Amino acid sequence: xxxxxxxxxxxxxxxxSGGGAGIQADLHAIHAFGCHGCSAVTCLTAQNSQGVSGVxxxxxxxxxxxxxxxxxxxxxxxxxxxxxxxxxxxxxxxxFLKQLKLQSSLDNKVNKPWVVVDPVMIxxxxxxxxDDETVEAMMKHVFPFAxxxxxxxxxxxxxxxxxxxxxxxxxxxxxxxxxxxxxxxILLKGGHSLAETNPQILLLDQDGGDSGCVDVxxxxxxxxxxxxDYFLSRDVREEERLxxxxxxxxxxxxxxxxxxxxxxxLSSAMASALALGHxxxxxSLSSTGATIAMTPIDAACLAKAYVATGIARGVQLGKGxxxxxxxxxxSTDRHFPTIVLDPTSQKPVAFRPMxxxxxxxxxxxSVCLGKILPIVETVDWVERLARVxxxxxxxxxxxxxSNIEEIRQRVEQAQATCTKVGVRLWxxxxxxxxxxxxxxxxxxxxEDLAKCFKANGLExxxxxxxxxxxxxxxxxxxxxxxxxxxxxxxxxxxxGTTSKNVAFDPQGLKTVRKWxxxxxxxIPLVAIGGINNAEIAEEVKxxxxxxxxxxxxxxxxxxxxxxxxxxxxxx
Numbered sequence: 001x002x003x004x005x006x007x008x009x010x011x012x013x014x015x016x017s018g019g020g021a022g023i024q025a026d027l028h029a030i031h032a033f034g035c036h037g038c039s040a041v042t043c044l045t046a047q048n049s050q051g052v053s054g055v056x057x058x059x060x061x062x063x064x065x066x067x068x069x070x071x072x073x074x075x076x077x078x079x080x081x082x083x084x085x086x087x088x089x090x091x092x093x094x095x096f097l098k099q100l101k102l103q104s105s106l107d108n109k110v111n112k113p114w115v116v117v118d119p120v121m122i123x124x125x126x127x128x129x130x131d132d133e134t135v136e137a138m139m140k141h142v143f144p145f146a147x148x149x150x151x152x153x154x155x156x157x158x159x160x161x162x163x164x165x166x167x168x169x170x171x172x173x174x175x176x177x178x179x180x181x182x183x184x185x186i187l188l189k190g191g192h193s194l195a196e197t198n199p200q201i202l203l204l205d206q207d208g209g210d211s212g213c214v215d216v217x218x219x220x221x222x223x224x225x226x227x228x229d230y231f232l233s234r235d236v237r238e239e240e241r242l243x244x245x246x247x248x249x250x251x252x253x254x255x256x257x258x259x260x261x262x263x264x265x266l267s268s269a270m271a272s273a274l275a276l277g278h279x280x281x282x283x284s285l286s287s288t289g290a291t292i293a294m295t296p297i298d299a300a301c302l303a304k305a306y307v308a309t310g311i312a313r314g315v316q317l318g319k320g321x322x323x324x325x326x327x328x329x330x331s332t333d334r335h336f337p338t339i340v341l342d343p344t345s346q347k348p349v350a351f352r353p354m355x356x357x358x359x360x361x362x363x364x365x366s367v368c369l370g371k372i373l374p375i376v377e378t379v380d381w382v383e384r385l386a387r388v389x390x391x392x393x394x395x396x397x398x399x400x401x402s403n404i405e406e407i408r409q410r411v412e413q414a415q416a417t418c419t420k421v422g423v424r425l426w427x428x429x430x431x432x433x434x435x436x437x438x439x440x441x442x443x444x445x446x447e448d449l450a451k452c453f454k455a456n457g458l459e460x461x462x463x464x465x466x467x468x469x470x471x472x473x474x475x476x477x478x479x480x481x482x483x484x485x486x487x488x489x490x491x492x493x494x495x496g497t498t499s500k501n502v503a504f505d506p507q508g509l510k511t512v513r514k515w516x517x518x519x520x521x522x523i524p525l526v527a528i529g530g531i532n533n534a535e536i537a538e539e540v541k542x543x544x545x546x547x548x549x550x551x552x553x554x555x556x557x558x559x560x561x562x563x564x565x566x567x568x569x570x571x
Contacts, residue, residue, distance in 0.1 A: 006036040007275040008074050011268060012067070012093055013082025013120075014043040014055075020323030021261035026080060026268040028326035029306065033272035038074050040066040042093070043085035049260065049320030057085040060092040067096045076113050078275035080268045081146070083120035085130065087137035094141025101145055111281055114274040117146040117183075118267035122154040135159075143181040147274075148296045150267045151177070153190030167230075167343045171246060174232040185233040185296045187249075187270070189263065227253040227308065228343050231300050239447035242483075243297055243476035248343040250483070251308045251335060258314030258322035262307055265324050269303035270296070289493070289505040290474050290514070298475040304337045305330035305518075333520045338483035339476065341453075350485040352441070352467040356524045356546030357571075367467070369393065369488060369524045371571035372537075372564065373426070373549040381555065382414040386423045390564045394418065395443055395549065397428035404433075412437045426469065431457050434466060441467030441487060446477050449484070458484065469526065473507070478518060486523070490549060491515045493529025494540060506530065509543040516544030534563075534570035541571050 016022035030037035046054035084090045104112040232246040277294025280287030310324035354369045355362035370392035411433040418425040426441045427434035467487035527545035557563035
């Protein structure tokens, strides 16, 4: 069980006397994520909001002493590396990271401390901060021990030796950096700046005349309204999800000058999120599934949400640009990012809109989702439930065959029954059969969502007007689902379940509450997993779910109509 102690996160970085970046921003972000921050200072700066007037780097021996003192008593679950200042300091940090990884192996730790490296080389505005010797030392001694590298666009260009002016070039550059720097994952920041730095910018009006308006390549221009960062990971799952591999994280862009410390804040937030996951994996009995499942892409989604919130609330404190405002663990759909595979695409058309029965302001032309969503495995159960008062939606999940023709026949039979009595039929995974039978909707898990996307199935479902529900278990999966704009989003398993094999630990009511915060109010939240009776359903509703997907609570009941009535009443 967890002792209740916060996860420890280190920042090895420089000090910003103005308080907006460096270890000052790092410690704010670490604390905001509920972690305890420790710091080892690599350089002291004399600066304010208008600029830096001096830099002092301590001797490598003193940095070594700081790290040794911390390691004796406050070992980290994650380490964030920021500005190192000199080649000697980079070598010292590299030696420490090597020993940290080695010691974790000797101690037989399954989960080694995460290392997030923000290669502070060039500022967001494009100013060079360290010399070439230090860059080479970082690449040789520090990068090989990083789990995630978070360069901004200018830093990526410096490491690659070329400019990145299109989304395709950003993706290619990220792939090259994975190999060149020897890191497992990279978050390349600054996709929104492609238009500002594109050398092909022309001042044209629609007729080709000079109008003073910026007109650039269509692929670059499409990125203008968003803040987009590209994430790429080497990790490959047996069954790929939309949030795996290379993806773009998208949030609204704020044209604000009060962005001092964005890079420091983002990398520290990532390290903190990974530390929470590291802690949860060792104390799984007291943790939630989404936290236990934390990976770099999940941490990147949370960190981007945190930074976007801070930029939106930024204020000028001195005469120069203000710092990112530090808030708390992401808790609003306004700033939580979506995952998109094509950064030049506009906001996708939403799937058939639905609203919760409890909604006071339903979306125009939306359909009311039932309070309960029974999930059954046979046509017989569909026929039985379709005639029960209070059942408006049924999901058919066929598990005992993979024969496509047999599946089609069952779906058509089930749909015929539902059509007669006016009940909406949802088909789990088999979207082609659902389209052929003209069912109301399709529900997919993350792996099947990826398969459907690759087969252009989402376009087909949109064209045919089917509703879409998507399962989510982790923060990155939620970002991927939000990028699709489905009819509803489900979360599970809320509690332990034996109805199917699941790869995620129980989420608990805490995660239900968090999901409701991060999902736009116009999209219903469906809770699933271990909701075995009306009493549990009521608790899930209080946490924020508008619908419960139930299996055993109905199929194992001796009195199905009463079970349905009780569940509806609870919701």
